[in-house]
Amino acid sequence: MRRAPYNDTLDGGVFENAISDQQRNVVVERPILGQSLVLPEYINDTDSCGTFGQIAQVGTTEYITRLGTLRGRGPKVCVKQMRSAFQNSYVAVQANCDVRSQLFLHSGVKVKINQGRTFEQMVNGDVQMIDVPVNDNTPPDANLTFSFLQYLLVFAHETLLCESFESEKGTVAKFIGAQSQLNVFRDELNVHQDLQYLTTGRYEIGNESLTGYSWEGPYRGIHLESTNSHFVLTALLY
Secondary structure, three states: OOOOHHHHOOOOOOOOOOOOOEEEEEEEOOOEOOOOOOOOOOOOHHHOOOOOOOOOEOOEEEEEEEOOOOOOOOOOOOHHHHHHHHHHHHHHHHHHHHHHHHHHHHOOEEEOOOOOOOHHHHEEEOOOOOOOOOOOOOOOOOOOOHHHHHHHHHHHHHOOOOOOEEEOOEEEEEEEEEHHHHHHHHHOHHHHHHHHHHHHOOOHHHHHHHHOOOEEEEEOOEEEEEEOOOOOOOEEEO
């Protein structure tokens, strides 16, 4: 559980004593300017008195944190031999699955890949939104490709104004998927050829990307992490 990819997506913490059984967390969103930064329009300072410009969009999102307990019964174990190891592992699993479900349920943007649909039809949600549902009940029927993941990364940066993770190798985006999904990325034509060249040139990143469960890299600014869950939330995490 120390290597579970969800453990470092959210910062941990404790509830302060004698406050409440729930806490309010207000997050200030990044502002969206009402002006074009590609072709800005300026007016003379002498004409600016009494003139109003476009209004920037600035908002906050409030999250409620509550104390909760996952109730259940585990298998019968020998208390004297296994209690300590089982207890610590159970707590780690409980925290990991809670983070994963909260990210999926309360995320503001959800993407479901279907054949014959445009990007706008597959995406539901926008900036400064939470608890966005999946667009419809149609099950996904196409594989996630690395080229689509790159396009989604540009959408997250340019449209959603998402911030990246800080790492020793610079700012990166994080992707968490099943091992089978990472193999799809490795087998994709343009990615496979690039990694083959890196491995042939004795670059360490090439060997790690082809053989490791975790795709370190980062390859094109994306850190790829695998999970051993059969069903997994597939998302860009910031």
